[in-house]
Amino acid sequence: MILNLLVGCFGTLAVSLKHDYIDHDANHDDKHVFGERGWGTKACEDIASAYWNQEPSVSGDRWYVKTRGGTYECGGCSAGCTGAGSKYQVQYNLSGLDNCPTRFLSEIQQNPFDCDAVPEEDQNGQPYKRAINIAVYGSSHSRVLFLHMWRLLAGERWGDPLPPEMLTEAQGGNGALGGYQVYSFDFCESRMHVNIVFHYKRYFLSTANDNQFLRVLSEINMTELDLLITEESIWSRYEAEMLGKNSRRNTYMRAIGEPTAPDGWILASVDPRTEWGEGWNVTSAFEEEYYLDWLVQHFSSRRTDTIIAVGSSESPDQKAAETADFMTRVAAESARNPQWKACVLDKRILTRPPGGMVCGHGCDGPVPAIQAQAILRSINGVLKRG
Numbered sequence: 001m002i003l004n005l006l007v008g009c010f011g012t013l014a015v016s017l018k019h020d021y022i023d024h025d026a027n028h029d030d031k032h033v034f035g036e037r038g039w040g041t042k043a044c045e046d047i048a049s050a051y052w053n054q055e056p057s058v059s060g061d062r063w064y065v066k067t068r069g070g071t072y073e074c075g076g077c078s079a080g081c082t083g084a085g086s087k088y089q090v091q092y093n094l095s096g097l098d099n100c101p102t103r104f105l106s107e108i109q110q111n112p113f114d115c116d117a118v119p120e121e122d123q124n125g126q127p128y129k130r131a132i133n134i135a136v137y138g139s140s141h142s143r144v145l146f147l148h149m150w151r152l153l154a155g156e157r158w159g160d161p162l163p164p165e166m167l168t169e170a171q172g173g174n175g176a177l178g179g180y181q182v183y184s185f186d187f188c189e190s191r192m193h194v195n196i197v198f199h200y201k202r203y204f205l206s207t208a209n210d211n212q213f214l215r216v217l218s219e220i221n222m223t224e225l226d227l228l229i230t231e232e233s234i235w236s237r238y239e240a241e242m243l244g245k246n247s248r249r250n251t252y253m254r255a256i257g258e259p260t261a262p263d264g265w266i267l268a269s270v271d272p273r274t275e276w277g278e279g280w281n282v283t284s285a286f287e288e289e290y291y292l293d294w295l296v297q298h299f300s301s302r303r304t305d306t307i308i309a310v311g312s313s314e315s316p317d318q319k320a321a322e323t324a325d326f327m328t329r330v331a332a333e334s335a336r337n338p339q340w341k342a343c344v345l346d347k348r349i350l351t352r353p354p355g356g357m358v359c360g361h362g363c364d365g366p367v368p369a370i371q372a373q374a375i376l377r378s379i380n381g382v383l384k385r386g
Contacts, residue, residue, distance in 0.1 A: 046069040052064075129190075306340070
């Protein structure tokens with residue numbers, strides 16, 4: 001990490017932190033945006049140029065994230081809540097967070113959108129109404145990002161208890177097929193209506209889950225998405241590290257060797273109707289190509305932008321070569337299908353956060369809070385398009 005000390009025009013000292021491995025040159029957008037630029041790509045471009053910045057104030061040091069597109073604020077940003085010398089020691093599962101005095105991340109009860117960008121009337125002189133449909137489809141790391149988006153939309157502060165139903169297996173869980181949950185919000189005197197759905201997904205290759213996701217979108221009348229947020233699969237990328245001897249292949253081989261095994265989950269592992277029943281005999285490249293082809297097939301309408309979150313915000317230095325190969329595949333898929341509007345949101349760019357900030361499961365804390373702000377702010381650019 002490079003530490004630059006910048007003296008402000010009024011003599012205040014600002015601290016700017018950038019990661020060594022992130023390229024901030026003038027052509028950075030081309031490495032993160034593929035195909036035609038859409039409103040969702042604004043978030044990818046912002047995060048691609050993002051870096052942490054600290055400025056003293058009368059009420060205490062405040063942290064920001066600076067980007068080419070502007071500044072994102074997170075107040076105390078949970079600084080000092082973890083790390084050597086911290087008396088709070090917030091844990092990976094966020095236990096102890098209530099005691100941390102700097103956990104405040106963003107203002108609550110504040111509209112995340114610019115209502116001045118929302119017209120009063122449509123082209124026919126009628127009251128303007130615009131529905132924005134957003135879907136988040138991925139693992140528990142994507143669920144962390146979704147929950148930060150939900151908090152911004154609902155005006156709920158990070159760290160405060162979530163409604164219990166949001167944490168059930170049916171709504172956000174990781175059973176044989178992914179759970180899901182749907183919410184709607186009105187803004188700008190009801191001229192703008194936001195629908196957002198989260199659906200759980202483990203592996204790149206999961207045809208049963210993908211089919212269920214499409215059914216859910218149809219059932220909730222959200223087949224015409226404005227924005228799909230998905231991910232470089234954490235489960236596929238880190239399967240060996242996460243599951244060890246219980247990988248899909250190892251479990252499948254045990255199951256067919258013990259066809260009468262009483263272990264229900266072992267028998268389920270060979271059932272293609274579950275997320276574990278596929279992928280045991282294919283390469284990583286095959287899985288990735290399947291999923292990108294599926295995304296292109298179902299989400300290439302002119303209305304839909306796709307954000308693919310890549311890398312691990314928990315372990316930003318790991319699997320770099322694999323992530324680079326995946327990004328190359330995304331670019332190649334886009335070149336073959338110019339109607340598909342996609343970009344990559346690199347989750348490694350703001351990690352690891354400085355100043356003893358919290359980075360829990362999925363780096364829960366200020367990092368996904370900033371990413372959620374960037375995604376919602378990008379919506380302002382599409383409102384006048386009707």
